[in-house]
Amino acid sequence: MRQIVKLPLEPVLQNMLEEKQAKINNGAKPPKKWLRSKFKNQIKDKLLPSQKYLCCYCEDRIKINDCHIEHFFEQSDLDGKELVYDYQTNLILSCNKNTCCGHYKAEANHNRVSVDYDSLLNPTNDNSKLLNYNNVGEIEASTKIESEIKKVDYTIQRLNLNGQNPVNGRLGAIKSINNQIIDEAMSLEEQQKFIAILLKEDQPELRPYFSTIKDIFGFLIAN
Ligand SMILES: [Zn+2]
Numbered sequence: 755m756r757q758i759v760k761l762p763l764e765p766v767l768q769n770m771l772e773e774k775q776a777k778i779n780n781g782a783k784p785p786k787k788w789l790r791s792k793f794k795n796q797i798k799d800k801l802l803p804s805q806k807y808l809c810c811y812c813e814d815r816i817k818i819n820d821c822h823i824e825h826f827f828e829q830s831d832l833d834g835k836e837l838v839y840d841y842q843t844n845l846i847l848s849c850n851k852n853t854c855c856g857h858y859k860a861e862a863n864h865n866r867v868s869v870d871y872d873s874l875l876n877p878t879n880d881n882s883k884l885l886n887y888n889n890v891g892e893i894e895a896s897t898k899i900e901s902e903i904k905k906v907d908y909t910i911q912r913l914n915l916n917g918q919n920p921v922n923g924r925l926g927a928i929k930s931i932n933n934q935i936i937d938e939a940m941s942l943e944e945q946q947k948f949i950a951i952l953l954k955e956d957q958p959e960l961r962p963y964f965s966t967i968k969d970i971f972g973f974l975i976a977n
Contacts, residue, residue, distance in 0.1 A: 755811060756965060757880040760804045763841055767796050771839040784829065784838055794823055801847045806960040809849035810877040811856070811913050812920040815962045816849050824848035824856035826876055831868060846877055854914040862912065873908040887969040891924035892916045927963035928970055942974075949974045
């Protein structure tokens with residue numbers, strides 16, 4: 755779960771969202787469809803590069819037609835209603851898989867298991883110190899503090915981040931890098947160069963499952 759730093763929206767769109775939010779805050783009922791596709795796409799255009807084309811939760815590749823705007827605070831929750839149109843606080847892009855991430859979280863919510871937001875890690879914060887991506891494709895807590903471990907465990911469970919799908923994705927990412935290292939018979943120096951390029955954060959798109967790659971291969975370029 756990489757920290758998402760959002761590019762600002764165009765002022766016209768930002769103002770429109772703020773007006774819509776003000777109406778709800780003044781007691782209007784939120785509309786059934788919260789936003790027209792045209793405007794959703796304009797938001798996606800800013801979020802995709804902000805997220806380096808990775809799902810906010812599982813870090814699988816996302817594309818404009820294969821992702822959705824995720825309300826971190828669900829619209830159906832009381833907290834969510836105050837944040838339906840809050841770009842900075844509440845809107846991020848999730849992959850469309852049903853077995854994990856945004857849809858999985860929403861589905862549980864529809865079944866009235868509401869989200870414990872105090873325990874759910876928010877991708878707009880820096881959670882990197884709390885999470886470790888291990889070599890069997892799973893996420894685990896990398897903290898000894900009880901309250902933080904609880905948050906990590908809750909987040910993994912609520913988003914099903916150690917489900918089959920993301921685990922297979924992470925293992926695939928590890929395997930393809932290992933294969934390339936072996937196939938090209940890279941020397942240690944070549945491996946270091948290769949990994950350094952993969953882990954450069956200031957490129958427009960990052961490799962899917964970036965945090966896994968960083969935690970598994972980052973040692974090669976430490977120091
Ligand atoms: Zn995802």
